[in-house]
Amino acid sequence: MTESEFLAGYDPAAYERPALAVDLVLTGIRHGRPAALLMRRTQHPQAGLWALPGGFVGIAETLDDAAERVLRDKAGIARARLEQLYTFGAVDRDPRMRIVSVAYLALLPAAAFAEALAGGGLTAAALVVPWAGEAGGSVSAVSEEGAPLALAFDHADILALAVKRLRGKLDYTDVAFALLPEQFTLRQLQDVHEAVLGAALNTSAFRRRMRDRGWIAPTGARETGTAFRPAELFRFDRSRQS
Amino acid sequence: MTESEFLAGYDPAAYERPALAVDLVLTGIRHGRPAALLMRRTQHPQAGLWALPGGFVGIAETLDDAAERVLRDKAGIARARLEQLYTFGAVDRDPRMRIVSVAYLALLPAAAFAEALAGGGLTAAALVVPWAGEAGGSVSAVSEEGAPLALAFDHADILALAVKRLRGKLDYTDVAFALLPEQFTLRQLQDVHEAVLGAALNTSAFRRRMRDRGWIAPTGARETGTAFRPAELFRFDRSRQS
């Protein structure tokens, strides 16, 4: 039997399969805190609760493509840095049926975050992270007016992991730059780091570290419209990233 | 319509679904190098090539449970530290049909690795990692006799990611201890680190760092049967892990 003969006789429907979905944690920094965009569920199950934008994976669609499609169709965002986070496979995580979900982290600069929010359909949720000494622990979502948002399914776990991953990768990858506009000041970069870490950083040490690392290049331009000394504008220098 | 009425009318079979599998990277240290256990494929597709042990995820089985089942049934290992690695979802990664695979990293102490190998059915593959300056890059598998082993599907990518993850987590998590027996000497611990990193480490600095971290506790016992000064035996102190 050749390989193609074997394949012709193969029955792909022999066993019952879990459904496969992607869920997106659309992350940005709002008011000095990490935030995510959530949808209010209007349909059963768990109508009224808040959920991550998600969708099923098509039979001829890669996971990354499915995540991009959800980004486009449900959040109206054309492009963003997407990164696979973890795959959640508890048997009863969705009451409809067995759904295994591949969670993605999407990193949005403030402008893209605000634009998606203005498009309607999505609500900004500040992520409240109890400082459980680095461990990550649980995360709760709070509306911009301060009201707690009850999360659907296991989406609280997904958010908790997203924050943990963001923290872990902040210092040795370029994630912070994906949360900033093309040009930014060192103060803005430090603000992003501080928001994600939930802690203040030493300014001179931070500046020194960032400049020595060689990932940022001065643009020569400066901020405008400040009532004080304007800061120098930098851009992320992708060419020197490891 | 109540939630239970909604669920009763829900059709779970509306769309065609990808199949879902788990693949295990059974990792250990052999002859001072990172190694993995592979199976030779006897059936189409890709008969004759070398593959990671894997299996489909049951409809009422969590991903972790599926990984444990494969560990037990295909490798004959009762327990090991298992950790989800990444989910691979290229559309054409398997010629039989659309299969999305959740890759797991299993960490085996030398004795468990050797025992699984002695059980037959599995072959030890040394993982040859071109030192592409930290980036990870591609990994090739070589038999213990030095013959290259051609890998099936996208399993070379999975192995490459496994090595990269192992390197990344080596210094700030307890992965190294999962590759060692219950009691070990500091030299053995350093050997594991050096094998994974593929580089020599400074002995006194390594010892100092490991002891200062507080993750290891002296057992009071010492090695026996050496022709030279016997080293002190330590054990991993889980209670002081962050």
Added chain:
DNA sequence: GCAATAGTGTCTGTCAGACAATATAGG
């Protein structure tokens, strides 16, 4: 005592935190 490896002490360079000092915009 010899060989071989375990284990320690100490010098040095690198780097982060602390904090004082200087620079520069608008008013």
Added chain:
DNA sequence: CCTATATTGTCTGACAGACACTATTGC
């Protein structure tokens, strides 16, 4: 000049690499 923030300089402590030195076992 004043205020507010940007930006730099410098002291100091923590820590890793280098390497010489001491300890302990079997033979």
